[in-house]
Amino acid sequence: MVFSLRGSREVRRLPLALLLLAAWAAASGQLHYSVPEEAKHGTFVGRVAQDLGLELAELVPRLFRVASRSRGDLLEVNLQNGILFVNSRIDREELCGRSAECGIHLEVMVDRPLQVFHVEVEVRDVNDNPPVFPMTVKTLRFSESRPLDSRFPLEGASDADIGVNALLSYKLSSSEFFFLDIQSNDELSQSLSLVLRKSLDREETAEVNLLLVATDGGKPELTGTVQILIRILDVNDNEPNFDQSVYKVQLLENIANGTLVVKLNASDADEGSNSEIVYALSNDVPSSIQAKFKIDSSSGEMRIIGQLDYEEKKSYEIQVIASDKGSPSMSGHCKISVKLVDVNDNTPEVLIKSLALPIREDAPLGTAIALISVSDRDSGANGQVTCTLTPHVPFKLVSTFKNYYSLVLDSALDRESVSAYELVVTARDGGSPPLWASASVSVEVADVNDNAPAFAQPEYTVFVKENNPPGCHIFTLSARDADAQENARVSYSLVERRVGERAVSSYVSVHAESGKVYALQPLDREELELLQFQVSARDAGFPPLGSNVTLQVFVLDENDNAPRLLLPPGAGGAGGALSELVPRSVGAGHVVAKVRAVDADAGYNAWLSYELQAAAGGARGAFRVALYTGEVSTTRALDEADAPRQRLLVLVKDHGEPALAATATVLLSLVESGQALKASSRASAGAAGAEAALLDVNVYLIVAICAVSSLLVLTLLLYTALRCSAPPAGGACGPAKPTLVCPSAAGSWSSSQQRRPRVCSGEGPPKADLMAFSPSLPQGPDTVEERQQRPESEHFGKELE
Structure with a gap:
């Protein structure tokens, strides 16, 4: 806390107690300083930055500033040293009037982070205002007949300062006729009166000149004077007298105009015109009071004629004169003390x-x-x-x-x-x-990047036909980010992994902005039936957030593989031929050979049928082939007319569109029963073992294929449920239909159900039927290895619209 002396002097050393008080105030979030009014520009007030615990180097970066609701230019802070100083002239009387407390409230603010401190700067009063009388010359009239100790009230001086600086003392110039009587009443105010100490004689002294001096209690003292001119009158023995010397009144500040304030009552002991009284405000009453109060000259009623405001002025003291109509006129005086009562008339x-x-x-x-x-x-x-x-x-x-x-x-x-x-x-x-x-x-x-991009589903299933064109659009992914602007701008990328010996990026790509997924190369169902990979969605926030989604791409079959014949070991001839010995004694319906074939495709494309073609030199109508099993059997009993060597051509074709086919040659040698018996006995042991092995393989394959088919049915049902609950994201190609296949020992059954996924090419109308066809399983130990090299999924197909 800093105290300044009058004039240009200022205290440069602080008492220890005051320094401790300032430190305590800073710790509580409020600083108190003091400065004298009228201090010169640049006068030191206090070290604000140091007392608030702020570093000088951070004042400018943290936008250190000082603000005041009123007269913010009076004080300023030097941002280089953090000192609060006087910036312009401070007039306490202009700032606070006669209020006992006067201070300037400052708000000290810094940013990053925002902090506010409160600083109270007390403005100390200095004795810069002398006492002032309402007028410089006051004229009084005294009747020569006035008795001793007669009193005449005087209007005292006013001092704009406060406290000791406004504490006034009076001194009257020496006079043999009058002396000054000073009486203190409530509110530290004083009543001045001239008291007659010696009888007047107009014939001897017609006028008396006095000088009244008012001195305040400041250091140095300031004074004010008024010249009092007293004229001695030779008329009217009695002056009017009020029943009270002081009338005290309380009024609400919102009192209406015309309201009666007080009714004065004065009496005069004279008779006739010398007792007729006229009431008036004293000439000393300021014009501001005359604009608010009016007294009726005959009745003595004082009424409100202007608007009163407690916030503007809280009290009034009004001098009233009652004069008679004598010649010369005599007058009496009283004072009306009006105090205003505050009402709630100001809105916050x-x-x-x-x-x-x-x-x-x-x-x-x-x-x-x-x-x-x-x-x-x-x-x-x-x-x-x-x-x-x-x-x-x-x-x-x-x-x-x-x-x-x-x-x-x-x-x-x-x-x-x-x-x-x-x-x-x-x-x-x-x-x-x-x-x-x-x-x-x-x-x-x-916004803050606190939401990662989210996909509508954790997993998507896509169906794509094999042999698609390179660069085909197969799906569009979309992730939503609940954030805004850059934090919501989503980019997509492929999560790299290995698919066999190749990277997944060699199969598909993802457009970073649109989320569109493209097939980079033709897909081959026989090589890759299911391609499963993940796509990452990442926003542009800092730090970026992301999430992954799994995409399952099922490759649908096309009829791009012709049936392949399964020939026993040692089968030779052009293109390979099946040779069998047939006894001539067999009857109609005897199975003489069986053509076996497989198709690498699936579903309808792998459903094979067998058809016997006409062959040169063959026995006309003696043989036939079963449509779906490939078994060659006799249609009649053989006779001597039939050629000993029969050559049959069996056409094997699938049900694809268009259908693909292969031709099998069956060479039959007609022999006598003894020769056939010896040949069959030599092969019986090997055939029995082969049949047993084939039976075991068939059982295992049937169980595996049915299990995979059941899993696919479950997957399709789940996919259908998801598609019913949310609209599908579209690909760039047309619909297709899935076909589910389950083989058995007697053949195979398949059913097709219409679906609506996006695939790479269109199909004809959907099929819904039940059909049986050859399981196309090999016979003999040599075909088991071939079967193990092919995926079990080749025996069922999936096509969806």
Whole structure:
């Protein structure tokens, strides 16, 4: 705390007790300094930055600033050394009037983070105003017949200073006729009266000149004077007398014009015109009072003629003269003391400043958003203001100092739930009825990257026909990010992994912006039936957030593989031929050979049928082939007319569109029964073992194929349920239909169900039927290895529209 002397002198050393007081005030968030009024520009007030614990180097970066609601240019802070100094002339009387307390309230604010400190600078009064009388020359009239000790009230001087500087003492020039009587009444005011000590004789002394000097209690003392001219009258023995020397009145400040203030009553002991009294305001009454009060000259009633305002002036002292109509006229005096009573006629004021907006949604609790000050010009309870905030918002008001509040964050924010708040701050006073005012604050919530992109499903299933063109669009992925702007800009990328010996990026690619998935090369179902990979969606926030989704690409079959014949070991001939010995004694319906074939495709494309073609030199009508099993049997009994060597051509074709086919040659040798018996006995042992092995293989294959088919049916049912609940993301190609196949020992069954996924090419109308066809299983140990090299999934197909 710094104290300054009068004039240009200032105290340069601080008492230890005052330094301790300043340190305590800074710790509590409020500093107190003092400065004398009329101090010169640059006068030291206090080390604000040091007392607040702020480093000098951070004043400019943290936007250190000082603000005051009124006369903010009086004090200033040097940002280089953090010293508060006088910037312009401070006139305490202009700033606070005659108020006992006078101070300048400063708000010291810094940003990053926002902090506010309150500084009270007391303005000390100096004796810079001399006492002033209402007039420089005052003329009085005294009747020569006035008795001794007669009193005549005098208007005292006024001093704009306060305290000791306004404590006045009076001295009257020496006179043999009069002396000055000073009486102190309530409120530290004084009543001055001239008292007659010696009888007057107009014939000897017609006028008396006096000088009244008023001296204040300041150091140095200042004085004011008034010249009193007393004229001695030779008429009218009695002056009017009031029944009270002082009339005390209390009025509400909102009293209406014309309201009676007081009715004066004065009497005169004379008779006739010398007792007729006329009431008037004293000539000493200022014009500002004359504009608010009016007295009726005959009745003595004083009424309100102007608007009273407690906040402007709290009390009035009015001198009234009652004069008779004698010649010369005599007068009596009284004083009316009017005190105003405050009413709640001023609405609170709300001022919002230093907004730190927008606020991040991850801002910690207690973050200051705005500084709010409220005020009310009324007094007492009428001027006591309470502040409230819109209910049900994540903010609260924290009182910092007197009528100052901070708007702070009270609970967590989520921009994705509420992106902006409209707050209303309401200030309400304690009057009856209370008055209130409000101010609005728009608080925008700034986005933080706290939401990762999200896909509608954790997994997507796509069906693509094999042999698709390179670069074909097969699917479009879309992830939504609940954040805003850059935090919501999503980019897609492929999560690299190995598919066998190759990277997944050699099969598919993902467009970074659109999320479209493309097949980079033709897919081969016989090589890769299911391609499963992950796509990552990542936003552009900092740090970026991301999520993955799994994409299952099922490759649908096309009829691109012709049937392949399965010939026993040692089968030779052109293109390979099946040779069998047939006894001539066999009857009709005897199976003489069996053509076996497989197709690498699936579904209809792998469903094989057998057809016997005409062959040169063959026995006409003696043999036939089963449509689906490939078994060659006799249609009649053989005879001697039939050629010993029969050559049959069997056409094997699938049910694809278009159908693909292969031709098998069957060479039959017709022999006698003895030769056939020897040949069959030699092969019986090997055939029995082969049949047993084939039976075991068939059982295992049937169980495996049925299990895989059941899994596929479950997958398709789940996919259908998902597609019913959400619209599918489209590919660039047309519909197809799936076919499920389950083989058995007697043949195979398949059923097709119409679906609606996106695939790479169109199909004809959907099929829904039940059919049986050859399981196309090999015979003999040599075909088991071939079967193990082919995936079990070749025996069922999937085609969806």
